[in-house]
Amino acid sequence: MTSGAGTAAPGRALAHPDREQLALERVLHALADPVRLSVVGVLAETGEELPCSAFALPVSKSTCTHHFRVLREAGVIRQVYRGTAKLNALRRADLDARFPGLLDVVLTARRRADGT
């Protein structure tokens, strides 16, 4: 339900960097953390918008909020309010446009070397 005009958030909007403003170092830094890397991995695998609670991360809610903010501010994910939840989506198109191949390479590398 809650369909109709806006699929999601009515008034509440979050700040996201523009595609052209994505900074490589910032993205790399966002990806250089095991918790965040696993979030990105799940988002990429499912290709869906997922609420924070769908990730079963080994950290507290506060820490969770922190990591999602880092990802959002780096431009890796897009967050949209939807009722009491907040949906997270990978900004694949923007990342691919700005840093072609980066996401795929990192995701592939993560899967192959995940034992380390």
Place this chain on the structure above:
Amino acid sequence: MTSGAGTAAPGRALAHPDREQLALERVLHALADPVRLSVVGVLAETGEELPCSAFALPVSKSTCTHHFRVLREAGVIRQVYRGTAKLNALRRADLDARFPGLLDVVLTARRRADGT
């Protein structure tokens, strides 16, 4: 292995992680710094072994030593003593084997987005 005998360092040898031990997060972290990223960029462009002093980095000598160590310990570069200087080489083959495409993608992204 234990290379380094012929061309350069006589006795002094530095610790480098094995190819199979390169950790993605560690490499990403090493690359997520402007100073280190520029070092990697220069090494990739020239394809040569260069002494630390050839980089004209905007930091002090001590900081310079620090950054090169981070790169070496992440497995991004290989360092060899040669007289009073220390030559730095990009470990392209190892990186490409372990994380195919990563280096090229990052370097390409860096060139296009270097304005940020």
Place this chain on the structure above:
DNA sequence: CGTTAAGTACGAGAGTCATCGTACAAGGAG
């Protein structure tokens, strides 16, 4: 309306990081 679920805000604490300056070691040039 009251309850519950999902996140946020706000500190706070421990740890790591980037930076520096100064003192030191080692090899090459004169």
Place this chain on the structure above:
DNA sequence: CTCCTTGTACGATGACTCTCGTACTTAACG
């Protein structure tokens, strides 16, 4: 041998990060 260049070692310092718990906001559900 003496000096100079190159880089290391060793703190020290300030900033940022990751982590947490508790209190609060917001929306759905009955």
